[in-house]
Amino acid sequence: MTSTPAIEAENLVKHFGDKVAVxxxxxxxxxxxxxxxxxxxxxxxxxxxxxxxxxTRPTSGTARxxxxxxxxxxxxxxxxxxxxxxxxxxxxxLTGRENLRLIGGLYGLSPSYLKRAGDDLxxxxxxxxxxxxxxxxxxxxxxxxLDLAVSLVAIPPVLFLDEPTTGLDxxxxxxxxxxxxxxxxxxxxxxxxxxxxxxxxxxADNIVVIDRGKVIExxxxxxxxxxxxxxxxxxxxxxxGDLPRAEALLREVVDEVHVDEGARQLTAPADGLRAMTxxxxxxxxxxxxxxxLGLKRPSLDDVFLRLTGHRAEDTTETDEEVVL
Amino acid sequence: xxxxxxxxxxxRPAIERPEIHDTGLLRQSLTIxxxxxxxxxxxxxxxxxxxxxxxxxxxxxxxxxGGSIAVQGSAEGYREWLLAGIMGQTIAFASxxxxxxxxxxxxxxxxxxxxxxxxNPAAVLVGRSISSLMHSSIGIVIMSLTGLLIGWRIRxxxxxxxxxxxxxxxxxxxxxxxxxxxxxxxxSVEAVNGLMFATMFPITFLAxxxxxxxxxxxxxxxxxxxxxxxSLVQAVRELWGNTPPVGSDAALPLQHPVLSTIIWxxxxxxxxxxxxxxxxxxxxxx
Numbered sequence: 387m388t389s390t391p392a393i394e395a396e397n398l399v400k401h402f403g404d405k406v407a408v409x410x411x412x413x414x415x416x417x418x419x420x421x422x423x424x425x426x427x428x429x430x431x432x433x434x435x436x437x438x439x440x441x442t443r444p445t446s447g448t449a450r451x452x453x454x455x456x457x458x459x460x461x462x463x464x465x466x467x468x469x470x471x472x473x474x475x476x477x478x479x480l481t482g483r484e485n486l487r488l489i490g491g492l493y494g495l496s497p498s499y500l501k502r503a504g505d506d507l508x509x510x511x512x513x514x515x516x517x518x519x520x521x522x523x524x525x526x527x528x529x530x531x532l533d534l535a536v537s538l539v540a541i542p543p544v545l546f547l548d549e550p551t552t553g554l555d556x557x558x559x560x561x562x563x564x565x566x567x568x569x570x571x572x573x574x575x576x577x578x579x580x581x582x583x584x585x586x587x588x589x590a591d592n593i594v595v596i597d598r599g600k601v602i603e604x605x606x607x608x609x610x611x612x613x614x615x616x617x618x619x620x621x622x623x624x625x626x627g628d629l630p631r632a633e634a635l636l637r638e639v640v641d642e643v644h645v646d647e648g649a650r651q652l653t654a655p656a657d658g659l660r661a662m663t664x665x666x667x668x669x670x671x672x673x674x675x676x677x678x679l680g681l682k683r684p685s686l687d688d689v690f691l692r693l694t695g696h697r698a699e700d701t702t703e704t705d706e707e708v709v710l
Numbered sequence: 711x712x713x714x715x716x717x718x719x720x721x722r723p724a725i726e727r728p729e730i731h732d733t734g735l736l737r738q739s740l741t742i743x744x745x746x747x748x749x750x751x752x753x754x755x756x757x758x759x760x761x762x763x764x765x766x767x768x769x770x771x772x773x774x775x776g777g778s779i780a781v782q783g784s785a786e787g788y789r790e791w792l793l794a795g796i797m798g799q800t801i802a803f804a805s806x807x808x809x810x811x812x813x814x815x816x817x818x819x820x821x822x823x824x825x826x827x828x829x830n831p832a833a834v835l836v837g838r839s840i841s842s843l844m845h846s847s848i849g850i851v852i853m854s855l856t857g858l859l860i861g862w863r864i865r866x867x868x869x870x871x872x873x874x875x876x877x878x879x880x881x882x883x884x885x886x887x888x889x890x891x892x893x894x895x896x897x898s899v900e901a902v903n904g905l906m907f908a909t910m911f912p913i914t915f916l917a918x919x920x921x922x923x924x925x926x927x928x929x930x931x932x933x934x935x936x937x938x939x940x941s942l943v944q945a946v947r948e949l950w951g952n953t954p955p956v957g958s959d960a961a962l963p964l965q966h967p968v969l970s971t972i973i974w975x976x977x978x979x980x981x982x983x984x985x986x987x988x989x990x991x992x993x994x995x996x
Contacts, residue, residue: 440826441825441994441995442996461828464827464829465730465828467826468826469823469826471819474819475819475822475823477820478818479748479749480745480749484745488742489823489827492738492827492829493728493730493828494730494731494737495728495729495731503728540730541727541728543727
């Protein structure tokens with residue numbers, strides 16, 4: 387039995403003048419899962435989300451949200467999704483509750499429903515105490531949570547989040563991740579863009595990496611990491627003098643060993659946990675004292691570096707995001 | 711509508727997905743108006759431009775310049791004559807109010823948020839326009855009261871007086887499009903402020919608003935008399951019985967001020983509205 391994907395992008399293209407912002411992006415997101423759209427600034431993430439949320443028309447190609455085509459039936463799309471943009475788009479002069487009532491009113495939700503859902507959302511996002519305070523007095527994390535609560539007031543089956551944790555301190559970020567996991571548990575389909583690899587790693591079932599408007603890689607976080615190169619066993623000896631003996635021992639089981647004298651570290655490519663267990667056994671039988679023994683998988687950062695030739699977070703802004 | 715697959719475990723009794731109703735353009739616009747009114751309640755100083763400022767203008771002009779500017783045919787002299795001019799200026803500044811509000815909403819992403827909702831896309835602009843007209847109307851009421859205090863009176867019939875107020879609102883409606891055009895084209899509230907001050911102030915002074923045009927140098931007088939704002943001000947003055955009709959040497963629009971005000975507002979709207987909508991579309995839908 388197959389069910390329709392909650393989100394489908396089909397060869398989405400967007401030109402701004404003669405500049406190509408998005409260049410044939412396709413993907414599909416099964417219901418109740420999370421897709422991470424990963425890419426550096428200016429890669430076309432925001433433009434892709436804006437096309438999928440009917441804010442801008444694709445130059446060509448199309449997308450469907452909960453079965454509704456963004457070009458043919460934009461209103462159907464708007465009825466089925468919530469959007470939280472890059473900046474917290476809550477009204478600063480309204481209270482938290484008034485913000486919920488404003489958007490709920492525009493959805494045409496009944497006042498009795500709005501009251502119940504409003505209280506429920508405020509509580510879930512730990513905003514009950516601040517509900518009747520003007521948003522101007524909120525912290526960045528509170529604004530983000532309210533922004534998300536507002537996007538959820540009509541309980542949309544699909545939620546788009548454009549860089550939801552940009553500008554948040556680490557604690558607020560982790561809190562928001564928890565909230566998002568809760569939504570997914572309840573059946574919401576999530577598409578989130580991020581330039582934080584950790585975020586994609588933590589939340590996304592599937593990752594689509596885009597750069598310069600094109601999809602350059604896709605898969606689960608683990609698949610991406612595996613494709614990006616082999617894991618390695620890293621051995622740190624306690625005494626630098628033991629390095630030559632340790633190297634000799636390692637060479638009995640692996641072909642290639644890198645020695646880093648400064649760090650007292652030996653690195654050897656390995657297939658995974660089995661190789662590591664074997665190596666652990668060898669050192670256990672010897673009298674060489676170890677500080678640390680571990681398996682190092684490539685991080686998503688390594689993946690990114692391999693794919694794009696640059697790291698994810700230190701790219702300079704191109705004018706695309708500025709124009710938006 | 712695709713129903714989501716039922717989650718196997720639920721953390722809490724989730725609230726059921728509510729019915730979304732299309733309440734139509736008017737109710738959606740009014741919802742946005744209510745939000746803008748809350749803004750005014752939270753920041754009453756937003757009303758300074760239609761309260762203290764025009765009242766100050768009325769008093770300054772009436773008492774500082776009033777003694778030196780002679781006008782003919784007005785029962786209470788310059789003070790009575792002045793009032794329609796300041797009203798005209800205030801209603802022209804409606805464009806200002808629309809532009810500032812719109813730019814700020816676009817800037818903060820509020821417009822995007824609204825455009826992502828299943829509402830009539832026009833509600834954003836209609837809501838903004840209605841609240842701006844309400845904003846300007848507060849100014850008109852306050853200035854009428856100030857006028858009454860300093861000797862201004864409605865000296866003709868009620869119907870004529872009502873028509874004058876109606877023309878002011880009609881003018882405000884045309885100015886809304888100018889506001890949407892400027893608000894969509896400028897990138898910041900500061901830029902809007904700068905542009906509007908640099909243009910609207912001279913335009914509202916280069917008219918019969920504060921001083922009679924017939925005393926101006928010939929070239930300037932022609933500009934002032936053809937200024938669309940002059941038609942409005944002349945029409946309002948005549949309808950309130952604050953001035954007799956202009957002499958036969960005045961420019962054509964001033965000879966038939968009510969008719970030309972209607973033509974001007976329709977004409978301005980016909981030109982500005984499509985430009986404004988295109989600018990708004992370009993600004994928001996990219």
